[in-house]
Amino acid sequence: MLVWGRNAQRVQALADTLEHxxxxxxxxxxLTDALSVADIVSCATTSRExxxxxxxxxxGTHLDLVGAFTPEMRDTDDDAVCRSRRVRRYYAGAPKKAGDLLQPIAGGRWDASMICGDLHELTNGLKSGRLSQQEITLFKSVGAAIEDLAAAYLLT
Structure with missing residues (x-):
């Protein structure tokens, strides 16, 4: 597993924790080198770029995007979104919050109708996930407060 971040000390601390x-x-x-060999890329940032x-x-890469939870934020550029088969946690949040999706829509490069399913449909076999080994897939979550509350409860 490769860990990348803007702060080398934090990256090393996280890598050490994971090793432990x-x-x-x-x-x-x-980051570019890491992306070129990654099977799964997971982002949880508040980046605006x-x-x-x-x-x-x-x-064949899978993108797991759980950050960038406002229209102004984004983890990926338009090309990453446009090259991917996209699944959402749930349909309602995508058109309102996800900068990773809203910004390519605003630029005329993508449309929300291209979302191929939500997490419920995928996990219940109602919709297909990856259609080929070469396909880039993307899961975009903007979060749900109830899930955050449940996770916090389980940790206390």
Missing amino acids: QGLKAKPAAD PLIVGQHLRP
């Missing part, structure tokens, strides 16, 4: 928990983790010095550039994603 039994996961093979090491810091990635360069795209960090994940679509042209750097290799075929």
Whole structure:
């Protein structure tokens, strides 16, 4: 597992924590290099500028986007979204909150009707996930307060 972030000390601390928990983790010095070998890319940022550039994603990559939860924020550029098969946690949040999706819509490069399903449909077999091994897939979550509350309750 590669860990990348803007702050090298925090990246090292996270990699050390993951190693301590039994996961093979090491810091990635360069995000572009890390993207070129990644099977799964998970982002949880509050960035207003795209960090994940679509042209750097290799075929078969899965993007897990749980940050960028306002229209002004984004983890990915338009190309990453346009190259991906997209699944949402739920339909209602996508058109209102997700900057990763709203900004390509505003630029005329993408349309919300291209969402291929939500998490419920995917996990219950009502909709298909990946259609080929070469397909880039994207899961976009803008969060749900009830899930955050449940997680906090379980941790206390």
